[in-house]
Amino acid sequence: MSYTEEVYERVVAQNPGEPEFHQAVKEVLDSLKVVIDKNEEKYRSVSLLERLVEPERIISFRVPWVDDNGVVQVNKGYRVQFNSAIGPYKGGLRFHPSVNQGILKFLGFEQTFKNSLTGLPIGGGKGGSNFDPKGKSDREVMAFCQSFMTELSKYIGADTDVPAGDIGVGGREIGYLFGQYKRIRGLYEGVLTGKGLTYGGSLIRTQATGYGVVYMLDEIMKAHKDSIAGKTFVVTGSGNVAIYAVEKAQQLGGKVVAMCDSNGFIHDPEGIKLDIVKDIKEVKRGRIKEYADRVEGATYTEGLGIWNIKCDVYLPCATQNELSLDGAKALVANGCKYVVEGANMPTTLDATSYLMENGVLFMPGKAANAGGVATSALEMSQNSMRLSWTAEEVDEKLHNIMIDIFHKADDAAKRYDMEDNYVAGANIAGFEKVVDAMMAQGIC
Numbered sequence: 359m360s361y362t363e364e365v366y367e368r369v370v371a372q373n374p375g376e377p378e379f380h381q382a383v384k385e386v387l388d389s390l391k392v393v394i395d396k397n398e399e400k401y402r403s404v405s406l407l408e409r410l411v412e413p414e415r416i417i418s419f420r421v422p423w424v425d426d427n428g429v430v431q432v433n434k435g436y437r438v439q440f441n442s443a444i445g446p447y448k449g450g451l452r453f454h455p456s457v458n459q460g461i462l463k464f465l466g467f468e469q470t471f472k473n474s475l476t477g478l479p480i481g482g483g484k485g486g487s488n489f490d491p492k493g494k495s496d497r498e499v500m501a502f503c504q505s506f507m508t509e510l511s512k513y514i515g516a517d518t519d520v521p522a523g524d525i526g527v528g529g530r531e532i533g534y535l536f537g538q539y540k541r542i543r544g545l546y547e548g549v550l551t552g553k554g555l556t557y558g559g560s561l562i563r564t565q566a567t568g569y570g571v572v573y574m575l576d577e578i579m580k581a582h583k584d585s586i587a588g589k590t591f592v593v594t595g596s597g598n599v600a601i602y603a604v605e606k607a608q609q610l611g612g613k614v615v616a617m618c619d620s621n622g623f624i625h626d627p628e629g630i631k632l633d634i635v636k637d638i639k640e641v642k643r644g645r646i647k648e649y650a651d652r653v654e655g656a657t658y659t660e661g662l663g664i665w666n667i668k669c670d671v672y673l674p675c676a677t678q679n680e681l682s683l684d685g686a687k688a689l690v691a692n693g694c695k696y697v698v699e700g701a702n703m704p705t706t707l708d709a710t711s712y713l714m715e716n717g718v719l720f721m722p723g724k725a726a727n728a729g730g731v732a733t734s735a736l737e738m739s740q741n742s743m744r745l746s747w748t749a750e751e752v753d754e755k756l757h758n759i760m761i762d763i764f765h766k767a768d769d770a771a772k773r774y775d776m777e778d779n780y781v782a783g784a785n786i787a788g789f790e791k792v793v794d795a796m797m798a799q800g801i802c
């Protein structure tokens with residue numbers, strides 16, 4: 359059995375009930391096999407892979423808060439500090455009822471490679487809670503965030519661990535979390551990113567993940583002598599990543615015909631009117647079905663099946679494992695040519711293989727959605743320097759980082775004779791920097 363297979367079996371045995379973590383580790387270790395095989399003894403002798411798949415630290419805690427009826431509620435809170443070889447832990451907080459330790463471990467593991475690909479000095483971390491902000495009043499969300507930060511504040515700081523947003527954590531939540539950190543620690547520092555512009559946030563951070571996904575698509579297309587103008591898109595989700603992916607795709611001449619939320623999907627053959635989606639999702643915090651009530655010619659379908667809508671480009675921007683083998687088959691049958699992941703691990707392993715075997719150019723989330731965390735690192739730089747860059751400056755830096763990530767993944771794939779296999783390329787390129795730093799720092 360190879361070293362990578364051995365370590366994968368050990369991960370499955372030692373981390374029961376964490377299927378998403380197993381999946382993320384499998385994808386990475388399968389890609390790394392060609393690299394590890396060449397240096398097996400060197401890496402085995404220092405248990406490099408065993409250390410790479412084990413979080414440095416997991417903090418879990420109780421989050422008690424009082425709801426609007428005066429009833430005490432209790433949620434679970436976590437921070438997974440996965441790998442600090444190349445910088446302070448960095449990664450979002452997710453508030454969603456599905457959150458558990460295994461999901462946060464998969465996200466923290468992915469984040470380590472993603473952050474490495476950005477070229478910036480940030481290690482991998484992730485955290486969150488099984489709290490559901492949906493349907494809660496602003497006061498309830500504030501009470502929850504204050505209680506969550508009261509505990510989390512003991513373990514984070516501008517030079518140790520810098521959380522940000524993810525599913526269910528946007529500008530409102532970051533504001534409440536920042537206020538409580540400042541109050542408890544007495545420090546006005548860049549301990550969170552995604553902050554509001556009046557208290558240390560960076561221009562373009564809100565747009566960065568979605569814009570970055572489309573900048574990545576643009577590079578893939580250019581490398582294959584194609585372009586975004588005139589292409590039909592389906593973008594899943596209707597949250598932060600999805601909305602700004604749609605905005606950039608439309609700016610570059612793409613036509614987006616479908617979006618969704620966790621209840622169902624809308625289809626607008628004339629092209630999605632993004633201002634209406636923004637009003638429903640960003641202002642009213644409503645459901646995507648309201649779009650079909652407001653736009654003539656648009657339809658709403660309850661449940662799954664958005665992948666049956668014909669498109670050239672499919673951008674999954676909602677959540678893990680949303681695109682399964684059946685969806686991948688429908689995309690291929692309808693002539694889809696590009697799948698670029700805005701979400702983290704939205705495509706199952708069998709769906710990924712099917713897409714790649716059938717000629718779809720596929721870019722994994724850890725490369726394609728890295729623009730968000732990269733811009734968070736730019737926010738950290740601005741906070742440290744006590745200055746603010748213009749929107750144009752940040753956007754240009756973001757764009758260049760995405761171009762650079764494309765070339766890192768593309769070059770690594772070519773070096774190992776796997777041209778166009780961006781999954782392998784991204785994993786190898788992300789691994790190379792982390793492993794150099796881990797080897798240099800000794801057994802720790």
Ligand SMILES: NC(=O)C1=CN([C@@H]2O[C@H](COP(=O)(O)OP(=O)(O)OC[C@H]3O[C@@H](n4cnc5c(N)ncnc54)[C@H](O)[C@@H]3O)[C@@H](O)[C@H]2O)C=CC1
Nearest residue numbers: 524525526567595596597598599619620676701702727730
């Ligand atoms: N916000 C960021 O900067 C980054 C986010 N990501 C990833 O992008 C994805 C989306 O995150 P955000 O847009 O920030 O969150 P969000 O909370 O703003 O939006 C999430 C969207 O996904 C939809 N969704 C959730 N579960 C679903 C399901 N089971 N089926 C269909 N739709 C579902 C929700 O309805 C919502 O429209 C996540 O995988 C996240 O980890 C990745 C990099 C950075």
Ligand SMILES: O=C(O)CCC(=O)C(=O)O
Nearest residue numbers: 449450522524730731734
């Ligand atoms: O901006 C950040 O620090 C984290 C973004 C994030 O959670 C992600 O890249 O998945």
